[in-house]
Amino acid sequence: MTSNAEVIVAGAGPVGLLLACELALAGVCVTVLERRTEPVPQSRALTMHGRTLEMLALRGVAGRFLARGMPIPSGHFAGLPTRLDFSACDSTYPFTLFLAQRVTEELLEAWAGELGVDLRRGVTVESTGQDEDGVWVMGTQRGTPLRLAARYLVGADGARSLVRRQAGIAFDGLPPTKTAMLGDVLLGAPPAGRALSLGNPAGGLMVVPLGGELYRVIVVDAQEIDLPVETPLTLDGLAAATRRVAGDDFGMHAPQWLSRFSNQTCLAQSYRQGRIFLAGDAAHIHLPAGGQGMNVGMQDAMNLGWKLAGVLRGRADPAWLAGLLDTYEAERHPVGAALYRNTLAQSVLMMDAFDPAGQALRATLSELMKGAELNAVLAHDLSGFGIRYPAALLPVEVGGGACAHWTGRRLPDWPLRHADGTASSLYRHLAGGRWVVLRVDGGAQAGVPRVFDGAWAGARCDRGWVDMITAAVPGREAELDGVAALVVRPDGYVDHAIAAMQSAHA
Ligand SMILES: Cc1cc2nc3c(=O)[nH]c(=O)nc-3n(C[C@H](O)[C@H](O)[C@H](O)COP(=O)(O)OP(=O)(O)OC[C@H]3O[C@@H](n4cnc5c(N)ncnc54)[C@H](O)[C@@H]3O)c2cc1C
Incomplete structure (x- = not known):
């Protein structure tokens, strides 16, 4: 069996499928190998969180999922009586979507088909390896041996990940006790x-x-x-x-x-071993509490996809791109560690709190969750809305200036108004999976291109990888005071902001 794949993805669960879509969207040739001949009829996950919906909306396909699910404005933490309130979250999707994993996978598989992903069912990956130039995978398809080669391999092959084990990546954590x-x-x-x-x-x-x-x-x-x-x-x-x-x-x-x-809880020691990456359950497993595993895994896929595509399409200076690939682990491993922590905490409250002391702890925490602040912290943690990446990826001095707090923030799908009177929304400009520089109309933004060019040229990035737009953001004027432009990554997080003063002096 042959393949032109630049990336092989092991596993066609929600994570492998989304990653394949993200790569194919950027023109990367991707082959997905899945041992099951048919999709799984049972659905483990029933909850899709708002941040996952935002990611799907970033690529213009959220409507397909919304049409098949039911929005629920609240969720649970450890099954406590006080519900988590998502309705206060700053998003077009301030809810969880009640949607069977079977349907999520069906929709992702259909989208992958539209994008030309080479999905091969009935293929079991049995061994993997890599050298300086690429990776190889050996396995069987209905008893017939096969060997495929590519530039990169991603293990999205679930909790018992063969890719993880063959790469020698430790899966540290706690054994199942309850x-x-x-x-x-x-x-x-x-x-x-x-x-x-x-x-x-x-x-x-x-x-x-x-x-x-x-x-x-x-x-x-x-x-x-x-x-x-x-x-x-x-x-x-x-x-x-x-x-x-x-x-x-x-x-x-x-x-x-x-x-x-x-309640088994484990986290891969690293998410990368050379040309081999892990995503989803292959990288983290835990008690399914709060509907998080699939969501965090799909967000892993989104983080990795555009970076890997940027490398394969040679979108920038090779040294900068090599560093960009390392940021997958730097950004997502801490998210996995936070998932490890919050699910472990929930496992105690749900599975080890039957005695009077445990019941008192549950009652106390439930009472505290009636406070809007704690409720919002937990709601942002579980939904993924609260994720913020600590550092700019482009070579810029963000420092401690007035705009520093924008670095790494996720942006909701802001409505935009353009100078010619037309309206659009931010995510529409990100649908192609490129960077966007949003020049905030109304501010001193004349010098923005020159300031931005410095960072972009510093990484020797391809001009075709970024779109410049100018628009007012109705209702966000106070928040954007002092900002001339936001440099937005393909996954909808702000890389860095350009201050109005900075652009005026350019
Ligand atoms: C009871 C329960 C409820 C849950 N509810 C939620 C929820 O509401 N929300 C949520 O976010 N998460 C939930 N989860 C977790 C969620 O189901 C998983 O996190 C999610 O399925 C992980 O997706 P994945 O693509 O990483 O792995 P998987 O879905 O496990 O997919 C891995 C794929 O790889 C294939 N594969 C494995 N090995 C090989 C091989 N060697 N060769 C080829 N193919 C291979 C498998 O056949 C499989 O199709 C729940 C889990 C459980 C158990």
Whole structure:
């Protein structure tokens, strides 16, 4: 079997698929190898966070996902009674989208097809390697051996990642010590209301409607919390656990999926080994609490995609591009570490807090979450809205000036008004996956091109990799006071701001 791939992606889960789309959008030839011959019918994830929707909106495809899901303005932290309020987040998508992972993958696969991604199902990657010039992958396709070569390999092959193991990257963390149960079952007598969430000394329970009589029931049963994750779960076992926690089994029957999951928490020691990268579950696993694993993984993919594409298309000075590839790990490993921390904290509150002291801790934290400030901090953490990258990527002196606080900030999809009276919005200008310099109309922005040219020329970046636009940002005048321009990365984060004074003196 042959391939012209510049990048091989192992795994066609949501992370591998999004990465492939991002690469193909930039004209990179990408082959995705997936051992499953068919998509998985069950959906682990049901929650897509607002930042993931923003990323999809950056490329103009969020509408496809919104059309198939249901917005929910709140979420949970550790199943505590006080809900996280996303409605105050500064975004076009101040909610989570209730959307089955099966549908997310279906939509991503369709988009990948439109972009010409070479997706090969039924291919199991069995060994990998690299040298100075490239990578190779060996495996089998329906029993027939195959060998493919490319410039780079990305392991998006999930929790047990073969790519990670073959690259010798340590997966440090904590073993599974507690487990919970999951059932997608029909309920003859479902609880009243849209969803049920409760916690008490017997355990915790969530019941979520999946359509028709089908519900997802998740039970944390204090009595069976120590059972190994491999222990088969039966309908009777799930019903008994549900009765212990809720006093009722809601007439569950006809299970479509029964499973257990654990609090195992691990983070790859590095996200890169030469020409091999890790993204998604291959890089981080944890208790699925707060709907984060897929979202963080898709955000990994977005961070890596445009950088890898920039390198492969030779968009700038090779030395600067080499450093740019290193920023994938520098920017995303801390996000993985924060995910590790918040899910571990949730695992204690959800799986190890049945005694009076634990119940008191849950009640105290739930009470504190009624305060808007703490609630907003947690909502920003879990949604990804709160992520900020610490350093500018272009060679600029940001220093401690009035504009320094813009560095690394994500931008919402601001409405823009242009001098000719037309309107647009920021993300529309980022749909091609290029950089954007937004000259803020109304400020002293005449010198912006010269100031920006300094940074751009410093990295010897290709002019075709950036678009210059000039627009007013209605409603954001106070926030943008003193800013002549924002240099926006292809993934919608501000690289750095150019101060009005700086541009006036240029
Ligand atoms: C109960 C539960 C609920 C969850 N809910 C949420 C939620 O609401 N929101 C959220 O964000 N996350 C949630 N998650 C986590 C989410 O499901 C994962 O984080 C997500 O699937 C990771 O995507 P991925 O693409 O990295 O890996 P995967 O989805 O695991 O995909 C990896 C792919 O690689 C393939 N593969 C593996 N090895 C090979 C090989 N050697 N050769 C070829 N192909 C290979 C696999 O077949 C698979 O298709 C939940 C998880 C669980 C268990």
